[in-house]
Amino acid sequence: MKTIQGISQFTDTTFHTAVTIGTFDGVHLGHRKILERLINSAKNTGLKSTVLTFFPHPRMVLQKDTDIKLLNTLEEKIQILDSLGLDYLIVHPFTKDFSRLSATEFVRDILVNNLRTKVIIIGYDHRFGRNRNANIQDLIAFGNTLDFEVEEIPAQEIDEVSVSSTKIRNALLDGDITTANTYLNYAYMLTGVVKKGKGLGKEFGFPTANLHIAEDYKLIPKNGVYVVKSLLNDTAYHGMMNIGFNPTVSGIERSIEVNFFEFEGNLYDKKIQVSILHRIRDEHKFDSVQELKEQLKKDRNHSLSLIAK
Template sequence: METIQGISKFINTSFQTAVTIGTFDGVHLGHRKILERLINNAKSTGLKSTVLTFFPHPRMVLQKDTDIKLLNTLDEKTQILDSLGLDYLIVHPFTKDFSRLSATEFVRDILVNSLKTKKIIIGYDHRFGRNRNANIQDLIAFGNTLDFNVEEIPAQEIDEVSVSSTKIRNALLEGDITTANNYLNYPYMLTGTIQKGKGLGKQFGFPTANLHITETYKLIPKNGVYVVNSKLADREYFGMMNIGFNPTVSGTTRSIEVNFFDFDGNLYDKKLQIDILHRIRDEHKFDSVQELKEQLKKDKEQSLVLISK
């Protein structure tokens, strides 16, 4: 898959495309049905499968929704889409000026002239153009005039996508990692840089890597202890992760700390992807550090049992 930052950088003079448009946050099972349809259709018709997505999320720009939480960072979404076999991912900067394009300008200048679109696969409820005043019937009419076909994704499938996204977000906020992972069809991931912490975990016999996530819009699951894995130096390592405030040692800021089993190395300043596999328990405030140490031992034993399965 070739990833292109901005429609103006998509230089295409020799082929036509099959396109779908959307945020595809999470790239979950519902999204994959649409994307598989796009990819299969493109292969069977000699077109290039192309996803047009936008960043920042339109709500961040138009509604100043700084509280919006997404399932993927842009890098994570790109990684997942790349694994599906798409030909092109175009990430276009979403701005107020872009949102003011008329429906005619969007279809003529973006879809037809820039992307050389021959087929569009899109949901029945898709709206576009300034103030989102054009719908799929308008798009079909444009296609008749400008020589491209529109395949409408029916209401049932679009509703499934919406329900899946909502269920995943709610499940993560409730700590139900099993449901979230089932809908995603992959382990929910956190990606960030390892920063130096207070070193308390090492004193307890459980040294931790402190994960700092730059993207404030990334949804962080409910506080608690989780079983995780990650690839370090081309090897897979398992461990347990705490999300929370470390109340036993009077922590005041939320942190993400990972204790890798059987790993001895320096991770500071390294970028890591942490895959969340299971949830063990809520975060608790223990009466003493000794009680916390004993609980950490139990957490590790439970983690190893889950990993062995």
Template structure:
């Protein structure tokens, strides 16, 4: 898969494309049905399978929605799409100027002249162009005039995608990792850089790696303790992670801390992806450090038992 940061940088003029357009947040099971249709159609037609997505998310730009929470960072989305067999991922910058493009300019100049579209697979409810005033019937009319085919994704499939995204977000905010992971078809992931913390975990006998996630739009699951896994230098390590405020030691800032089992290396300033496998419990304020230590030992035993199964 080749990733291109702007439609204008697409240079493969030897091949035409079949395109689908969307945010594909989570790249979950519902999305994968659409992407599988895209890839199969491209192979049958001798076209290049192409996903056109936008970043930042349109709501961040048009509505100044600083509270929007997404399931994937743009890098995580790229990694997942890479595994599916796409030819091209186009991440076009979404700006206010771009949002003012007319439907004609968008279809003619960007999709047809820019990306060499011969087929567009799109949802029945897709809207585009300035003020989102064009719909799939307009797109079909453009197709007749500009020589490309439009394949409509039926309402049921689009509704499944919408429901899945909502269910995944709600499940993670409720701490229901199993439901979220089932809809995603992979373990929900947090990606960031390990930063120095207060070192309290080491004092308790549970040294932690403090994960800093720079993307404020990334959805963080409900506070609590979780069983996790990471790939470090080509090897899988399991551990337990706490998302929360460390109330027992009067913590005031939310943190994400991972205690890896059987790992004794230096992770500071290194990038790390953490897969969330299971939720252990809520975060609690314990009456003493000794009570906290005792609970951490129980959490570790629970985690190891789960991992062994």
């Protein structure tokens, strides 16, 4: 898959495209049905499968929705889409000026003249153009004039996408990683840079990598202890991760700390990706540090038993 930053950078005129448009946050099972349809349609018609997505999320720009939480960072979304067999991903900067394009300008100048689109696969409820005043019937009319076909994604499939996104977000906020991973069809991931913490885990005999996630829009699951897996120096390692405030030692800032099993090495300032496999328990304030240490031993054994299964 070739990733292109901005529509204006899509300059190859040697082929035509089959396009779908959306934010595709999570790239979950519902999205994958649409993307599989796109890929198959492109192959059957000799076109290049192309996803047009936007960043920042339109709600961040138009509604100043600073509280919006997304399932993927942009980097994670690109990583997942790259694994699906698409030909092109175009990530276009979403701005207020872009949102003011008329429907005609968007279809004629971007989809037809720039992306050389011959097939558009889109949901029945898709709206576009300034003030979102054009719908799929308008798009079909444009296609009749500008020589492209529109494949409509029916209500049932669009509803499944909506339900999946909602269920995934709610599941993660409830700590139900099993449901979230089932709808995603992959283990929910956190990507960040390892920063130095207080070093308390090392003192307890459970050294941790303190994961700092730069993107404040990334949805962090419910506080608690999880079983995780990461690829470190090209080797897979399991571990246990705590999300929370470390109340036993009077922590005041929320942190994400991972204790990797069997790993020896320095991870400071390295970017790592953690896949969340299971949830063990809620975060809890223990009466003493010794009681916390005993619980960490139990958590490790519980994690190892789940990994063995």
